[in-house]
Amino acid sequence: MKGNMTLGFIGNPNCGKTTLFNAFTGANLKVANWPGVTVEKVEGAMRYHDQTINLVDLPGTYSLTSYTMEEQVSRQYILSDDVDVIVDVVDASALERNLYLTLQLLELGKPVVMALNMMDIVEKRGMEIDTHRLPEMLGIPVIAVSARKRRGLDILIHAAAHHKGVEEPDKLLHNHPETTGHRHNHHEEYAMVYSDLIEDKIDSIIDVLKREYPEIKNYRWHAIKLLEQDKEITERYPVNLPEVIDRSYEMDIINEKYDFIEEIIEEVLVNKEKREAFTDGIDQVLTNRFLGLPCFLAIMALVFLLTFTVGDALGGYVERGVEAVSGILAGGLSVMGAGDMLTSLIIDGIVAGVGGILTFLPNIFVLFLALAFLEDSGYMSRVAYVMDGIMSHIGVSGRAFIPMLLGFGCTVPAIMASRALEERRDRMRIMLVTPFMSCSARLPIYVLFSQLFFGERAMLAAYSMYVIGLFVAIAVAFIVHKLDKKEGGYQRMLLIELPEYKFPSARTVLIYVWEKVKDFLTKAGTTIFVASIILWLLLNFGTEGYTGDMANSFGASLSRWLVPVFVPIGLGYWQIVVALIAGLSAKEVVVSSSAILFGIANINSAAGMEQMGAVLGDMGFGALNAFCMMLFCLLYTPCAATIMTIRRESGSWKWTGVCAVFQLGVAWVAAFLAYQIGGLFL
Amino acid sequence: MTLNCAEIGAVYKIEQMELPQKTERRLEALGMTHGTRIQVINTKDRGTMIIKVRGTRFAIGRDISENIQVSEVNA
Numbered sequence: 001m002k003g004n005m006t007l008g009f010i011g012n013p014n015c016g017k018t019t020l021f022n023a024f025t026g027a028n029l030k031v032a033n034w035p036g037v038t039v040e041k042v043e044g045a046m047r048y049h050d051q052t053i054n055l056v057d058l059p060g061t062y063s064l065t066s067y068t069m070e071e072q073v074s075r076q077y078i079l080s081d082d083v084d085v086i087v088d089v090v091d092a093s094a095l096e097r098n099l100y101l102t103l104q105l106l107e108l109g110k111p112v113v114m115a116l117n118m119m120d121i122v123e124k125r126g127m128e129i130d131t132h133r134l135p136e137m138l139g140i141p142v143i144a145v146s147a148r149k150r151r152g153l154d155i156l157i158h159a160a161a162h163h164k165g166v167e168e169p170d171k172l173l174h175n176h177p178e179t180t181g182h183r184h185n186h187h188e189e190y191a192m193v194y195s196d197l198i199e200d201k202i203d204s205i206i207d208v209l210k211r212e213y214p215e216i217k218n219y220r221w222h223a224i225k226l227l228e229q230d231k232e233i234t235e236r237y238p239v240n241l242p243e244v245i246d247r248s249y250e251m252d253i254i255n256e257k258y259d260f261i262e263e264i265i266e267e268v269l270v271n272k273e274k275r276e277a278f279t280d281g282i283d284q285v286l287t288n289r290f291l292g293l294p295c296f297l298a299i300m301a302l303v304f305l306l307t308f309t310v311g312d313a314l315g316g317y318v319e320r321g322v323e324a325v326s327g328i329l330a331g332g333l334s335v336m337g338a339g340d341m342l343t344s345l346i347i348d349g350i351v352a353g354v355g356g357i358l359t360f361l362p363n364i365f366v367l368f369l370a371l372a373f374l375e376d377s378g379y380m381s382r383v384a385y386v387m388d389g390i391m392s393h394i395g396v397s398g399r400a401f402i403p404m405l406l407g408f409g410c411t412v413p414a415i416m417a418s419r420a421l422e423e424r425r426d427r428m429r430i431m432l433v434t435p436f437m438s439c440s441a442r443l444p445i446y447v448l449f450s451q452l453f454f455g456e457r458a459m460l461a462a463y464s465m466y467v468i469g470l471f472v473a474i475a476v477a478f479i480v481h482k483l484d485k486k487e488g489g490y491q492r493m494l495l496i497e498l499p500e501y502k503f504p505s506a507r508t509v510l511i512y513v514w515e516k517v518k519d520f521l522t523k524a525g526t527t528i529f530v531a532s533i534i535l536w537l538l539l540n541f542g543t544e545g546y547t548g549d550m551a552n553s554f555g556a557s558l559s560r561w562l563v564p565v566f567v568p569i570g571l572g573y574w575q576i577v578v579a580l581i582a583g584l585s586a587k588e589v590v591v592s593s594s595a596i597l598f599g600i601a602n603i604n605s606a607a608g609m610e611q612m613g614a615v616l617g618d619m620g621f622g623a624l625n626a627f628c629m630m631l632f633c634l635l636y637t638p639c640a641a642t643i644m645t646i647r648r649e650s651g652s653w654k655w656t657g658v659c660a661v662f663q664l665g666v667a668w669v670a671a672f673l674a675y676q677i678g679g680l681f682l
Numbered sequence: 683m684t685l686n687c688a689e690i691g692a693v694y695k696i697e698q699m700e701l702p703q704k705t706e707r708r709l710e711a712l713g714m715t716h717g718t719r720i721q722v723i724n725t726k727d728r729g730t731m732i733i734k735v736r737g738t739r740f741a742i743g744r745d746i747s748e749n750i751q752v753s754e755v756n757a
Binding site (some may be wrong): 062063065095096097100248251254255258279281283284287288289292381384388389392397398493494495496497498499592 | 730738
């Protein structure tokens with residue numbers, strides 16, 4: 001028991017595997033992709049006594065066949081020598097289904113330890129699981145854990161550490177009749193014993209395998225896979241036994257596994273009738289034929305209401321902080337005798353740009369908190385069901401709505417979430433329209449311009465952006481769907497598990513939110529920091545060197561050249577054009593650059609806004625222009641990070657280019673219509 | 683009858699599935715094979731429905747539900 005050890009965490013989707021994993025590793029995760037495929041690989045490490053334990057979180061999967069990329073990756077990794085012990089995370093509240101994967105893992109012949117998770121939910125429902133009988137029937141250690149309440153964690157690691165290298169099952173106690181017609185009695189050796197017909201075939205195949213492929217470690221598993229006519233194994237270890245493998249026995253094997261599972265459930269699960277009343281009750285309303293959609297819209301409206309009200313209330317504190325820092329810095333710089341230029345760079349460039357963005361941190365924090373809550377409570381997958389009808393009109397399943405919904409948070413993870421869609425065609429479509437879902441980076445733009453020009457109706461104006469974005473996304477997908485002639489024979493299949501509702505784990509939610517807040521702060525410290533400096537340079541230097549008047553700067557001259565294009569959409573001001581171009585680095589930069597452009601230290605404060613409103617008012621920039629500004633920012637080409645994500649996920653520069661240009665075009669047309677039609681009435 | 687015509691609350695038994703192989707395999711991995719019992723929890727128009735199979739709820743689309751032959755089981 002010396003040195004390092006690697007534990008592979010595997011389990012069904014929604015079994016609480018990630019929560020358990022986080023309970024061990026905290027937020028110290030290394031997230032990467034498995035080599036060659038776009039399946040996420042999450043690694044962490046922890047200390048246990050004198051050894052380092054590496055933990056690898058495998059993709060959630062229901063089985064170990066080789067039909068999907070996730071299953072292939074998990075299977076290959078588990079079979080490799082890298083994994084010392086498999087930790088099978090099982091949702092105790094859905095034991096029946098989770099045991100199917102367990103039975104497959106047992107057949108791999110590697111050390112397996114079961115982490116029986118969500119026992120608290122089982123108890124709450126008045127059910128009980130016989131945790132003594134379960135290991136007797138399976139032949140592996142079973143440890144009850146609660147990932148949310150952090151119970152049983154040490155025992156699990158202890159059991160795993162002691163189970164390293166144990167390949168024989170623990171003592172199996174079963175109720176099967178001792179005498180079978182089969183020439184071997186496997187009940188002492190394996191938990192999962194098939195019917196005599198299958199066992200005979202397995203034995204015959206093993207005999208051939210032993211002769212032809214002596215290097216194979218686990219003959220039984222390979223024999224079973226050959227009997228299932230598994231593509232990968234059949235190609236790698238072909239055997240010539242046409243009379244034994246006369247057809248695929250996969251269906252028989254699945255059925256016999258489930259028969260055994262029923263036997264286990266019969267013996268270990270007590271009081272199973274009381275289960276699921278709670279979730280059924282909530283689903284009566286939330287997935288009701290008529291109420292489902294209104295409920296979803298109400299929940300989203302609440303999320304945004306909280307984002308604006310609570311976020312703004314907290315934003316005041318950050319504002320005061322930024323003001324204080326700005327004051328101290330200005331004082332310090334003048335004491336140190338810093339020149340005008342350096343003072344201007346720090347105060348007007350960096351503090352105005354980066355500080356201006358930081359005041360929106362509370363809004364973003366609240367938005368991500370709400371999204372994490374929806375995801376961890378189990379509601380997110382219901383949205384796929386509720387939206388399936390609408391999504392079917394645009395040729396994709398309701399499942400495709402989940403990435404779009406995540407787009408309200410940040411477009412980058414939303415586009416990565418489109419991986420879950422099976423058809424490449426669906427993924428490409430979702431990548432095209434997800435940037436129209438208004439991400440949190442665009443929120444500062446709405447907050448600023450709506451409060452400047454819409455007074456009491458500010459929240460309505462900001463909220464309308466979310467609705468318009470959603471509408472444009474669906475409309476574009478609909479048109480693409482109608483134009484695509486190659487649809488014949490294609491079926492969109494909705495198939496998604498609806499987990500039990502649960503109260504979200506504070507730890508999971510906080511880790512999720514912290515990751516997002518960290519991203520935001522990193523962005524403020526890097527992209528926005530650099531963009532602010534570059535912008536300051538462009539705006540303070542002209543053909544005659546350092547200039548006090550921005551109107552004579554390089555930035556101004558460059559932008560003036562583009563202004564004619566922006567006049568028909570109500571944005572024909574060189575300052576606005578500079579802000580929009582700068583916004584391609586990150587959407588928040590539109591606001592931070594406005595702060596620099598209009599020379600306002602604290603753009604989200606009442607005084608700062610009044611100042612900017614006055615400047616804009618003098619320029620003839622009114623409410624309609626502000627609306628067009630918001631609309632254009634909502635729809636135009638997304639930030640550089642999103643563009644790079646589309647490139648990576650689609651694998652095509654061409655498609656990435658099409659997306660970027662198309663979004664720019666849509667934004668221009670939408671703002672043009674709004675400005676021209678709006679102009680007739682105002 | 684096919685599953686998309688099922689009624690809320692009733693329990694059915696799978697008789698036959700006529701789905702693309704890939705989809706059928708996925709359903710099998712989830713425990714939906716011939717003879718498996720399905721309880722219908724909720725339905726929407728067009729055959730999108732929520733079903734309970736072996737203790738777990740799934741949302742399935744019409745393309746799946748209309749290709750599964752079932753018979754009603756008297757509870």
